[in-house]
Amino acid sequence: MKLLETHIVSKLPNSQRIQEYDVSLFKSVATKSAFKKILKKQLVTVNDEKATTATFIFENDVIKIYEAETVVKKIFKLSIPVIFEDNDIAVINKPAGFPTNGNYFKTIENALPYNVKASTANDALPYPKAVHRLDNPTSGILIISKTKSAQRDLYRQFKKQQISKTYEAIVIGKTDEKGEITSAVFEKEAFTSYETLQTVPSLQNEFLSHVRLFPKTGRTHQLRIHLASMQHPIVGDQLYGKAEENYKKGLFLCATSIAFTHPKTDENVTFSIPPPNKFKNLLTREAKRFLKFHG
Numbered sequence: 001m002k003l004l005e006t007h008i009v010s011k012l013p014n015s016q017r018i019q020e021y022d023v024s025l026f027k028s029v030a031t032k033s034a035f036k037k038i039l040k041k042q043l044v045t046v047n048d049e050k051a052t053t054a055t056f057i058f059e060n061d062v063i064k065i066y067e068a069e070t071v072v073k074k075i076f077k078l079s080i081p082v083i084f085e086d087n088d089i090a091v092i093n094k095p096a097g098f099p100t101n102g103n104y105f106k107t108i109e110n111a112l113p114y115n116v117k118a119s120t121a122n123d124a125l126p127y128p129k130a131v132h133r134l135d136n137p138t139s140g141i142l143i144i145s146k147t148k149s150a151q152r153d154l155y156r157q158f159k160k161q162q163i164s165k166t167y168e169a170i171v172i173g174k175t176d177e178k179g180e181i182t183s184a185v186f187e188k189e190a191f192t193s194y195e196t197l198q199t200v201p202s203l204q205n206e207f208l209s210h211v212r213l214f215p216k217t218g219r220t221h222q223l224r225i226h227l228a229s230m231q232h233p234i235v236g237d238q239l240y241g242k243a244e245e246n247y248k249k250g251l252f253l254c255a256t257s258i259a260f261t262h263p264k265t266d267e268n269v270t271f272s273i274p275p276p277n278k279f280k281n282l283l284t285r286e287a288k289r290f291l292k293f294h295g
Helices: 032-040 108-115 148-159 222-229 277-294
Strands: 002-008 044-046 062-067 082-085 089-094 124-130 139-147 164-172 178-181 192-202 206-215 253-261 268-272
Touching (some): 082 268, 089 108, 178 222
Parallel strands (some): 139 253
Antiparallel strands (some): 002 062, 164 206, 178 192
């Protein structure tokens, strides 16, 4: 195994479990959860003895972190639009219908080597990795890290809520011109603001509204749960939506914009895309159908 880093524990008044140690003191580990994973994979030693999450450390102990052996990735040959790419990051337009990652073959991460060039940086990741997730049925902008330093910095920005994301959705009903949703999601604090872009009459659901969403927190299924909680579920949401609405064009939710600080250049960057054509097509069709029967 390749040695990534040697760290000497200093200024530690009392012994503590290594899994509780301040990971910001390491150069090769981005988050506490990532550190726990490499501990479980036996990639960390303390004084040259393999460490576990139960290992206690003391001042002047020597912690070494190793790199796991690279497993040859089986590449999923799915073409994905690349919005931006340089040697450190990429920004892609994730298609709906595929998980971002997970224990499957047909994931976005397994398709990244087919679409994104490998970094030539000294700290290049073995394969490009997404630094956040979009649900399987959600499409839109996804940030990809190509180096370890970019990955760490982007994780930090997400943790500090320094990355601004914007989504668009079509929901059932007539929404207010703008509003805020603050109800908890899975017993965790969550905040979403929204504005209505367009509302059209609908034979099936009285109204459909095209909304733009600004989540401040990033809870799992936050937007889907928040909109359903105010009786405006997203069209096509089979998990939180209404059983009686029968549109069969998938979930009408798209991540349309993201703003963050480039981890290498420190430049403030923003990337935006329009929502899929199906958004406009659905609204136009519903308005025409309503006029046909009530015109």
